[in-house]
Amino acid sequence: MRRVDHPGLIVRQKSPLNLEFQFSSLSEWLVPNEQFYVRSHFPAPRLNGSEWRLRVTGAVARPLSLSMTDLLALPRASMSAVMECAGNGRVFYEPAREGLQWQSGAVGNAEWSGALLRDVLAAARPADGAAEVVLVGADHGVVDGGKKTASPGPIAFARSLPIAKAQSAASLLAYEMNGEPLSVDHGFPLRAVVGGWYGMAWIKWLAEIRVVERPFLGYWQVRDYFRWDRRLGEPVLEPLAEMEVKAQIARPVNGANIRLGEPCRIFGAAWSGEAPIDEVALCVEGDDAWVAATLLPPETAYGWRLFEYHWTPRRAGRHSLCCRARDRAGNHQPLTQQADRESYGANWIVPVEVNALPPAEVYVEEFVI
């Protein structure tokens, strides 16, 4: 018999492993570890926790080589945070974009525990000119797709953070996810957690932390996971960083039959980058009346916000449901896809179509898993 390690997850790719969370099955504020999406560019390295070392190198007064025991001896910090793959929702782009065709489930919210990155940096004493912190994973491989790498052959997965973000309370070196040791697929023994940023910054299987005095121009920084910024006229490359504001409806699902004249619970999750969610508005009946959904507790700095709204369809037939989030910095979701984002950051409003039927005719119950 074939072993099923991740029941309920959608397999986007078997090797390297890429699994999507069934967003329609969202129920708890924290997504259980066995349902949490997996996004890996190379096969997961199998690291031995007692032999593993984290090197701190580059522009520091004291280069370090830390064991897991050293990291566990540092003050422990915990933070709930939503991680969204920058490619989440790519399937909605028109025309279709290259890359894994994620629907709405390359996102999840978890409780992460570990050491603060800034405590490790402080022990190494960064130089005055330190500008960025490069995080390097132990995984490596050859990049496909015909894109040019600087030198052919295997490369590691590496991304940088500005020194200010690396030294903030939002950057953890996590060894636990939802109270359990990290699994191999989620980065055992140690991964970065970068509250407010897209998943590509959350380096798994950490091997090295390198302090640099100039902007890092690695493959995953500027040949992938970037967008075009036109604010100064001529477009310039901008590495992806903060997540865009977004709300997604988990239920009812697209195509659901619902009961006419009976309350239907619209339920989903909303998140943003550095600013908390301020409002999720819903548009039902296809008219222009937006109503505010109820934002459910808890509210944390970097966790997502569940929302709900009870809506009673008064007319039989098709209805399209839209949701639109706004954060406290005033960012809100656009109505259409953005041209400057390559195949990333899909946060425009995608309606959910439902069909209201007299109760006797509703033969398909709400879709579960």
Ligand SMILES: Nc1nc2c(c(=O)[nH]1)N[C@H]1C(S)=C(S)[C@@H](COP(=O)(O)O)O[C@H]1N2
């Ligand atoms: N070393 C390493 N870290 C990585 C990746 C990777 O391929 N290798 N993928 C990144 C991307 S694109 C995302 S979205 C998240 C996914 O983390 P998860 O698999 O725990 O959900 O990890 C990030 N960290």
Ligand SMILES: [Mo]
């Ligand atoms: Mo990602």
